[in-house]
Amino acid sequence: MFFENAPALSVYSAQLRELAHRHSFSEIRVSHSEKPLPFSFIAYYADFLERVTWEKSTATDFPNHGKTVYEYKEDGAVFGLPSIAVYFCKESLFEEESK
Numbered sequence: 001m002f003f004e005n006a007p008a009l010s011v012y013s014a015q016l017r018e019l020a021h022r023h024s025f026s027e028i029r030v031s032h033s034e035k036p037l038p039f040s041f042i043a044y045y046a047d048f049l050e051r052v053t054w055e056k057s058t059a060t061d062f063p064n065h066g067k068t069v070y071e072y073k074e075d076g077a078v079f080g081l082p083s084i085a086v087y088f089c090k091e092s093l094f095e096e097e098s099k
Contacts, residue, residue, distance in 0.1 A: 002092035003064055009049045009092055016046035037079050048074065048084055054093060062087060 002009060020043040027036040052072040062069040070093075073085035 001069075002086065002088035003069070004067060004089055004091065006088075006092050008094060009052055009086070009088060013046045013049040016042050016049070020046060033081065035080065037081075041079050044078065045084070049086065052086060052088075052093065057088075057093075060087065064089065 002012070007015075020040075023039075025039045027038055028041060029036050030041070051074070057070040057072045060069045060071050067089050069087050069089060071085055071087050073083055075083045078084060
């Protein structure tokens with residue numbers, strides 16, 4: 001979740017790409033998943049974050065101190081997960097607005 005004062009999605013994606021170059025791990029665990037994922041999921045998620053667009057995101061009713069939370073979601077069996085989503089505030093979509 002990327003709410004107020006969170007880094008822009010593009011900043012987080014770049015950080016994930018740096019982490020993806022480390023090959024000392026074989027798997028990772030992410031929230032809301034009981035099973036481990038292959039380490040390659042990190043690079044996939046970095047790509048996923050770069051596909052987030054305003055036009056393909058929808059407003060949610062997630063409470064966030066009066067600010068609207070948006071969801072970007074891709075369905076499909078990727079890494080054995082039924083879908084992948086990210087929740088964010090408008091400011092986190094654009095790097096220059098998240099500073």
